[in-house]
Structure formats: structure tokens, C-alpha cells
Amino acid sequence: MEIIDLFKQLLSFPSITPDDAGSLEFIKEYLEDYEALWFNKEGVKNLILYKKFGEGEHLCFAGHVDVVPPGEGWNSDPFEPIEKDGYIYARGAQDMKSGVAAFVQAAKETKEFNGTLSLLLTSDEEGDAKWGTRYALQELKRMGMIPDYAIVAEPTCEKEFGDAIKIGRRGSVNGVIEKIGKQGHAAYPEKAINPIHKVAQVLPHMAGVDLDEGDEFFAPSKFVITDIRAGMEVTNVTPGKLKMMFNVRNNTKTTMQDIERFVHKYFDGMNYSLQLSQSAKPFITDPDSKIVKLIDKAIQKVTGITPKHSTAGGTSDARFLAEYGVKTIEFGVKNDTIHAPNERVHKDEVVNLYRVFLEVIESF
Structure with a gap:
């Protein structure tokens, strides 16, 4: 044949x-x-x-x-x-x-x-x-x-x-961040903790940021946000929780531990949880x-x-x-x-x- x-x-x-x-x-x-x-x-x-x-x-x-x-x-x-x-x-x-x-x-x-x-x-x-x-x-x-x-x-x-x-x-690291707030009436923001407002303050420092400089073989490892959701799709209730998902296609210079430290740097002091999983090294x-x-x-x-x-x-x-x-x-x-x-x-x-x-x- x-x-x-x-x-x-x-x-x-x-x-x-x-x-x-x-x-x-x-x-x-x-x-x-x-x-x-x-x-x-x-x-x-x-x-x-x-x-x-x-x-x-x-x-x-x-x-x-x-x-x-x-x-x-x-x-x-x-x-x-x-x-x-x-x-x-x-x-x-x-x-x-x-x-x-x-x-x-x-x-x-x-x-x-x-x-x-x-x-x-x-x-x-x-x-x-x-x-x-x-x-x-x-x-x-x-x-x-x-x-x-x-x-x-x-x-x-x-x-x-x-x-x-x-x-x-490149490897692939997937992450899920849950920021816990306090649900409340939109007319009384002082009585609630709006997780959207909290996360919005750190997004400019995280979204699309290179976690390293890369090298002659690899592009930089980039923090890519893939999904953000919160609330009940109504205009008069501030949400009690926000969920943010992200992916990092990491090179050999950035580890899962490096990514964890990066997240904690900006979410330190917030009430949040982080789940990381590595599907490829x-x-x-x-x-x-x-x-x-x-x-x-x-x-x-x-x-x-x-x-x-x-x-x-x-x-x-x-x-x-x-x-x-x-x-x-x-x-x-x-x-x-x-x-x-x-x-x-x-x-x-x-x-x-x-x-x-x-x-x-x-x-x-």
C-alpha cells in the first residue's frame, strides 16, 4: 500500500x-x-x-x-x-x-x-x-x-x-476567584459590600498583564481573564458574591505558585477564595x-x-x-x-x- x-x-x-x-x-x-x-x-x-x-x-x-x-x-x-x-x-x-x-x-x-x-x-x-x-x-x-x-x-x-x-x-493554568461581599439595596451602598466595586479597583493591575518577560523560545506568561459574573440581573440589588475565571498559558519562568502569589498581591485583605488547576506543564x-x-x-x-x-x-x-x-x-x-x-x-x-x-x- x-x-x-x-x-x-x-x-x-x-x-x-x-x-x-x-x-x-x-x-x-x-x-x-x-x-x-x-x-x-x-x-x-x-x-x-x-x-x-x-x-x-x-x-x-x-x-x-x-x-x-x-x-x-x-x-x-x-x-x-x-x-x-x-x-x-x-x-x-x-x-x-x-x-x-x-x-x-x-x-x-x-x-x-x-x-x-x-x-x-x-x-x-x-x-x-x-x-x-x-x-x-x-x-x-x-x-x-x-x-x-x-x-x-x-x-x-x-x-x-x-x-x-x-x-x-506552554503550560496551561486555570483559575477561579470568588470574592465574597455583602448583598444589599442599591439605594443604600453604605450598608452593603459590593464585590464588583472591590474587584474593579484591582482589574487594571491584573487583566492582560505579563507575569514574566518570556525568552527566545516562549512568549510572556499572560494573565487572561475569561469570565466575570455577579448579581441577579436586576438594577436595585448589589451582589453578595463575584466569580472571576482566568487562564495563564505559562512558560517555564512562571509556576502555579507564582500565579497564586500574583493573585494574593492584589486580593490581599479581601474576603476571597482561589482555586487553581494545571492541565498542562x-x-x-x-x-x-x-x-x-x-x-x-x-x-x-x-x-x-x-x-x-x-x-x-x-x-x-x-x-x-x-x-x-x-x-x-x-x-x-x-x-x-x-x-x-x-x-x-x-x-x-x-x-x-x-x-x-x-x-x-x-x-x-
Whole structure:
């Protein structure tokens, strides 16, 4: 099977999170000479395929077969890939069955490798991600099989294929502040404690403020207020409580403790509570590491482009790999139609992505 045929086959599986729709069993059978491990829990399937070629280091390709629901506005069946003007249209075309097809085909064609080559595939990346890659890595650690390097084939390119890789990601900290006041009549403000008035005094010092200066790889960690609500939607009652929600996409210079201190600095003396949760931790892979240099050279060889090193965007399963000390990068096709109706990718990008991955394996 050629790379584009494999890609179209994967697109035909209606694998909406967390249902793999049979795609993982298909990949397992396609790579029949690889050892298979299944780590399934709570309706999520995780498949590890590995082959020990030699005694060298362990390189892992990671990705997800699940996709978001198609939604409305499609010009064709989202799970029947069609080709038009060189583009292939289907849900998951960019995010991220193109990446999965590319590394599956590269793994199938690999005959020699100085070490262990593996694939980590999950059906729960677009969902809660609780029982997906995170759970699979826990099991791999228990078995002593954590890889040395990983390439996550998420779509990373911006304007043209090959122009960007991700060598790190920002973390994400969510916060909820509840400011307690004293409800009262709007005509008698002196008898009430209006939490809106109290919070309004500190907002100019908090909203949109950079918590650090960033660095050459990361933008500053910014305090972004996402919701404020209080009161009963009437004009003659001042509220007794205000709730404010915020998010900080933090780099490696700002921790959850730093954010807690920042909030307390401005809410000190107020009657308030704070809840913080971290859904992702920031990470950075040394740009001089082996895996970054290898992917750079492979992209240059295939496309003639020198990719920029980025940490922009949301989160991905790369964060879980990085927590185990795996030197992790991300590289895939362009990401201009991900999660949108009529998601598409140019077939040349898929072919070149496969060629890049094959080059990395051969030069590893």
C-alpha cells in the first residue's frame, strides 16, 4: 500500500473521540512484524507497536487516531475522503491522520535501525486525555520501556510545509476567584459590600498583564481573564458574591505558585477564595539535542526549508512525554483547517511528511 492509499484508508474510519472505530486494529495488522501492546481503559484504546532492531536508543513516533465531531457545513461526507485539486478532504486530514499515516508507512518500510523503533497511538487526545497517552506512558514506565526521543506528528506548519517545528509547549493554568461581599439595596451602598466595586479597583493591575518577560523560545506568561459574573440581573440589588475565571498559558519562568502569589498581591485583605488547576506543564527540548538536529536536517533535505523552532499554540500529548524526560518535538503538516468544516491537506504534504520521517529513521 502506498502512503496516500494508507492515508485515505485511515480517514475512512469514523473515529470520533474516544472511539477508534477499528483503526488501531487495522494499523496493528498493517505493521504485522511489530510487537503489539494494548493499554485500554474506560473506553479508551492505546496501542504500542515496537520493534527492537539493535541495542541503540529508543525512538518513538506518537499520535492519535481520534478526531473531533465533523459538525455542519461540509460539502462532502467527512468520513469519505475525496481528492480535489491536489487536496484530500476529510475529518482528521490535518489533525492528525496525515501524521499517523506518514509515520506508520515509514515504520513499515524500515528494515534497519540502530535501536528500538516504536509507535504510541491513542484514541483519546481530542477528549479528556486522561486514559490516553498519559495512561499508556504510566504502563510503559512500569515495563521499563520509556523512549529516549519522541516525534509527535501534530500539524505544526504555518504558511508552507516545513516552515515550523515545535520544540516545546506552554503550560496551561486555570483559575477561579470568588470574592465574597455583602448583598444589599442599591439605594443604600453604605450598608452593603459590593464585590464588583472591590474587584474593579484591582482589574487594571491584573487583566492582560505579563507575569514574566518570556525568552527566545516562549512568549510572556499572560494573565487572561475569561469570565466575570455577579448579581441577579436586576438594577436595585448589589451582589453578595463575584466569580472571576482566568487562564495563564505559562512558560517555564512562571509556576502555579507564582500565579497564586500574583493573585494574593492584589486580593490581599479581601474576603476571597482561589482555586487553581494545571492541565498542562510547560516544557522545552534543547534545540541542540539530537532529535531537533535530525528533524531539522531531514526537513531541509526534503523541502529545502530551514524550519523555525516554535512553542506557540495550545497543548498536545507531547506534554505527557516530556514529563518522563523524553526529548520530544512535534512536526506535521499545515494546520490551517484543523477542526473546521471541509478540513483538508495537500497530498504532497503527506508524501513529504512521510519522506521526512523516513529520513530521520535512516539517519538516526
